[in-house]
Amino acid sequence: MTVVLGPNRYGKAETRVVRVTRDGEVHHLKDCNVGVSLSGAMEDVHRSGSNAAVLPTDSQKNTVYAFAKKYGIGQIEEFALLLARHFVESQPTIHHARVVVEEYSWERRGPHSFARSGTETRTCAVHHDRDGTSTVVSGLRDLVVLNSTGSEFHGFVQDEYTTLPPATDRVLATAVTARWRHVPAAGQAQPDFGKSYDEVRRCLLEAFAGTHSLSLQQTLFAMGARVLAEREEICEVRLELPNKHHFLVDLSPFGLDNDNEVYFAADRPYGLIEGTVLNDDAPDAGPAWD
Structure with missing residues (x-):
């Protein structure tokens, strides 16, 4: 050896x-x-x-x-x-x-x-x-966002350990970690990083707010796809979305209804959804994400 x-x-x-x-x-x-x-x-x-x-x-x-x-x-x-x-x-x-x-x-x-x-x-x-050769990956973390409605989760696999009920109206909250890889725009040595950051952030927020979500994975893809559709200087987006669970509080012991109004925000354990959205002709990333 x-x-x-x-x-x-x-x-x-x-x-x-x-x-x-x-x-x-x-x-x-x-x-x-x-x-x-x-x-x-x-x-x-x-x-x-x-x-x-x-x-x-x-x-x-x-x-x-x-x-x-x-x-x-x-x-x-x-x-x-x-x-x-x-x-x-x-x-x-x-x-x-x-x-x-x-x-x-x-x-x-x-x-x-x-x-x-x-x-x-x-x-x-x-x-x-x-x-x-230089590669640039920009990003952000701990961008906390929440939709108080417009999110569902049902039709999932159920086994002997499943206790989660299907949901047709739930709170969707996450703390976004996003990273995106730049490619030079035509005729331009490097992008305007400040403008690019502001615009990518806007795309992420608009896609999160505007997507009626059947799963957090669907929202993740919509966020990445919006960036690629609007920003030609970006060829790949990687997202990490922890599902910040909000559970309805049982107010029945107090003789009160709870029509999706009062929640307990749990910090752990949480679901963690990760994914990459990229142009199929994106150049090789090499060590960019390391």
């Missing part, structure tokens, strides 16, 4: 960076969490412990801070591309860079005053190879 080194990478996880841009009395805020993972000619460090090919993870962290100062942080995809290209192009032993960024949203409350807005987080993952 021959023992060989398989796929590997190393990096600096969760570098929290807050960038304040001062435009006179008006300040602008970017609050991000950055993760860097690098791979390449790393055989020696694993076999012999030689660090000759290793860029310290502390240096990676410092690069994030320095780039935030030198270049600012605009769209998180652009910042991630800038970092990924730098690591590959500046270090001959690094052949591939993966940079992930989470952005936390703040609501302006004054020229230099802010309040955190909601639980939703914007995300991106960028991969860059030595051959110059």
Whole structure:
């Protein structure tokens, strides 16, 4: 038997960076969490412990801070591309860079005053190879949505362990995690990531609200399909939709009816629906989703 080194990478996880841009009395805020993972000619460090090919993870962290100062942080995809290209192009032993960024949203409350807005987080993952190829996956998580009617669930398989009754009118709630892969638009080096994010988010919300759902899977497909139908810069959408169950409370012991008015919101256990919607001619994703 021959023992060989398989796929590997190393990096600096969760570098929290807050960038304040001062435009006179008006300040602008970017609050991000950055993760860097690098791979390449790393055989020696694993076999012999030689660090000759290793860029310290502390240096990676410092690069994030320095780039935030030198270049600012605009769209998180652009910042991630800038970092990924730098690591590959500046270090001959690094052949591939993966940079992930989470952005936390703040609501302006004054020229230099802010309040955190909601639980939703914007995300991106960028991969860059030595051959110059880059892939960009944008996304969001914890986008909490609810339809108080317009959802059913019946006709499902029943076995000896089934106790769930069929439902023709139920609450449908979920916390959306969505990721979408970009392809360059015709004649355009890269999309307008800010506009693309806003439009994909709009498509997801409109499809959720506008779909009379017979299953959460049907809603998932409708959400992904709406994005692909309206946004030519997107070729693939991956969705995770936990089913946030709402159960009717039995008010009969108190002599009260409950006509779909009072619910108990359960946090666990929950159903988890996952799926991918893509163009059948979408280019190969490579490591984009990793």
